[in-house]
Amino acid sequence: MTNVTSFPGRKITVDASKKLYFGGTAYLGLQQHKQFLKVYIDNIKKYGTNYGASRKSNIKISVYDKAEKYLAKIVNSEACVTVSSGYLAGQLVCDYFKSEGHSLFYAPNSHIALHQQKTKNYTTYKELANAIDNYLKISNIPPVIFLDSIDFNGLNYPSFIGLQKLPLDKIIVVADDSHALGLSLNNGAGCYSQLKELKPKxxxxxxxxxxxxxxxxxxxxxxxxxxxxxxxxxxxxxxSPATPANLATLLNADAIYTKRQKKLQQHILLFLEGIQTKDKFSYMPNHAAFTYNDQKITTYLEKHNIIVTSFNYPDKDSPTMSRIVLSAHHKKKDINKLITLINTLYNL
Structure with missing residues (x-):
């Protein structure tokens, strides 16, 4: 484990040495972006640092409705509601369907944010399909299937092949889209429309x-x-809801988001054009994460002052999850250095 004393952006300091960082989930690299920070700070001055009241309170801040309409338009859904975190969003939906008497089923690789009471993922979609078929024989209550749209193993986005083999007209589908929404794929809209086209119940x-x-x-x-x-x-x-300053920033930074999405897309294309060992990685079209199993990559890159994501996830007993993550805050020279090192590792 590596401890740092500031946000792990394009570079991090480890043992008094500067290293490039290709990990984390700051896909657009905005957390230290000067223009974005100015928008955010201006909104903090207007709305304060926190808002701890219930959304059901008799005092309502208009930015919530505005942000939810804005997000629904981006995604092309009828409606949207915001909460304080992605984890809470998943737990709210889980709790709701469970309290309504639905049975919950978990697709392979679904995120822990969608789980309650130590429920487990099915290992394969075939196992999931069998479980759903058996359930539908004994119950008329629609089952609810939870999945990650981006599962980093290619089981879902972009084709959702496993999902398409299920009787979706009888199933409520709940997808975690955290690694797609706002990114360059599908112009920031995430996977909602793609999933809607599959016509689930x-x-x-x-x-x-x-x-x-x-x-x-x-x-x-x-x-x-x-x-x-x-x-x-x-x-x-x-x-407590998301802070209004955060949602106001979402509304005010539209042009910044668009520009950074384009830059991220350029980095993805540059990496794919230069890397000669694509077979070493699991990746998805237009996505910035490149997962791998060969731990030589982690060691070799660290030796040359590049840190990537590599740890046991989601707990200490889980397999090592290793991933190169490109971000809009990287520079062209960073991507080229990464390409050269990986190609050199495999003597190409």
Whole structure:
């Protein structure tokens, strides 16, 4: 484990030495972007650093409705509701469907944010399909399937092949879109429209807004009626919302987001054009993360002052998750150095 004393941006300081950082989830690299920080600080001055009141309070701040309409338009959903984090978004949807008597099923590689009470993922979509078939034989209550749209193993986005083999007209689908929403793929819209085209009985999408939009907040997208039902729960009413300064920044930084999405896309194309060992990586079209199993890559890059994501996830007993993550805050020379080192490692 490496401890740092400031935000791990393009570079980090480890043992008094500057190193390039290709990890984390700051895909657009906005957390230290001067123009973005100015927008954020101006909104903190207007709205304060925190807002701890319930969204059900008799005093309402208009920026919440504005931000939710803005997000719904980006994603092309009927409605949206925001919460304080992506994790809370997932837990709110889990709690809601469980309390309504639905049975919850978890697709391979679904994120822990979608789980409750030590539920487990199915290992394969075939196992999941068998479980769903058996369930539908004994119950008329629609099952709810939870999955990550971006699972870093190619099982879902972009084709969602496993999902398409299920009887989706009888299933409520809930997808965590945290690693797609706001990024360069699908022009920042995430995977909502793609999933909607599969025609599930109902679709809800949960997401963190931190990875793509660089603000601490979460969101849930779906039909207007279901979103209103979620807003009327005690779970939602009892939780503090995202801070209004964060959501105001989301509204005010639209031009910055668009510019950074384009820059990230350029970095992805540059890396793919230069790397000669694509077979060593698992990656998805237009996405900035490149997962690998060969730990020689981690060691070799660190030896040459590049740190990547590599740790046991989500707990100490889990396999090592190793990933190169490109960001809009990287420079062209950073990407070229990364390419040269990886090609040299494999003597290409």
């Amino acid at each position: 109902e679709l809800l999408v949960c997401s963190s807004l931190g990875k793509g939009f660089a603000i601490q907040a979460g969101a849930i997208f779906g039909g207007s009626k279901r979103i209103e039902e979620l807003k009327n729960t005690a779970f939602f009413g009892g939780a």
